[in-house]
Amino acid sequence: MFRFRISALILVIVVCISVWAYWEIRRAENQIREMIAEEPSAVFVAGRLEEYTQAGVYTKFKDPHAVWLVRLSEGKLVAIRSICTHLGCTPDWQANEKKFHCPCHGSEFDMNGLNISGPAKRPLERHKIYLDGETIMVDKSTTFHGELDQWTQADSFVLPQS
Numbered sequence: 001m002f003r004f005r006i007s008a009l010i011l012v013i014v015v016c017i018s019v020w021a022y023w024e025i026r027r028a029e030n031q032i033r034e035m036i037a038e039e040p041s042a043v044f045v046a047g048r049l050e051e052y053t054q055a056g057v058y059t060k061f062k063d064p065h066a067v068w069l070v071r072l073s074e075g076k077l078v079a080i081r082s083i084c085t086h087l088g089c090t091p092d093w094q095a096n097e098k099k100f101h102c103p104c105h106g107s108e109f110d111m112n113g114l115n116i117s118g119p120a121k122r123p124l125e126r127h128k129i130y131l132d133g134e135t136i137m138v139d140k141s142t143t144f145h146g147e148l149d150q151w152t153q154a155d156s157f158v159l160p161q162s
C-alpha cells in the first residue's frame with residue numbers, strides 16, 4: 001500500500017511538472033512571436049520624388065528611422081544614416097551653417113556626409129535608396145561607405161529625372 005502511494009505521488013508530481021513545463025514553453029513561444037512581430041522593418045517608404053525637389057536636408061525621418069534624406073546640389077537623392085562615425089552619437093543638422101554637428105565630441109560633416117572636422121575619421125554612412133515606381137524606398141540593412149568609394153554604386157543614390 002505504501003509503495004502504491006509513493007508511486008501515485010510521483011506520478012502526480014511528474015504530471016504537474018509536465019503541465020507547468022508545457023505552459024511555460026507556450027508562454028515563451030508567444031513572447032518570441034510578439035517580439036518578432038514588433039521588430040521594425042529595415043525598409044521604409046520615404047515618400048515620393050516630388051517631395052524632394054529642393055537641394056537640402058530633409059529631417060522628417062531622423063527620429064523614426066535615424067535617416068536624413070538629402071537632395072545634393074548635383075541632384076542626387078541620398079539616405080544618410082544619422083549616427084556619428086566617431087562613437088555613435090546622433091548629430092544635428094545645422095541649416096544655417098549647412099553642416100551636421102555632433103554634440104558629443106564636436107565632429108562635423110558637410111551636407112554630403114563628409115567628415116570635415118573633429119575626431120570622426122570617416123564620413124557618415126549612406127543607406128540603400130531606390131525607387132518602387134515613383135515611391136522612394138530606403139533599406140537600412142545595406143550601407144555604403146564613402147571612404148571605400150561606395151557612394152557611386154547603384155542603389156547608394158537616386159537620381160531623379162529633371
Ligand code: FES
Nearest residue numbers: 084086087102105
Ligand atoms: S560621437 Fe560624434 S564626435 Fe564623438
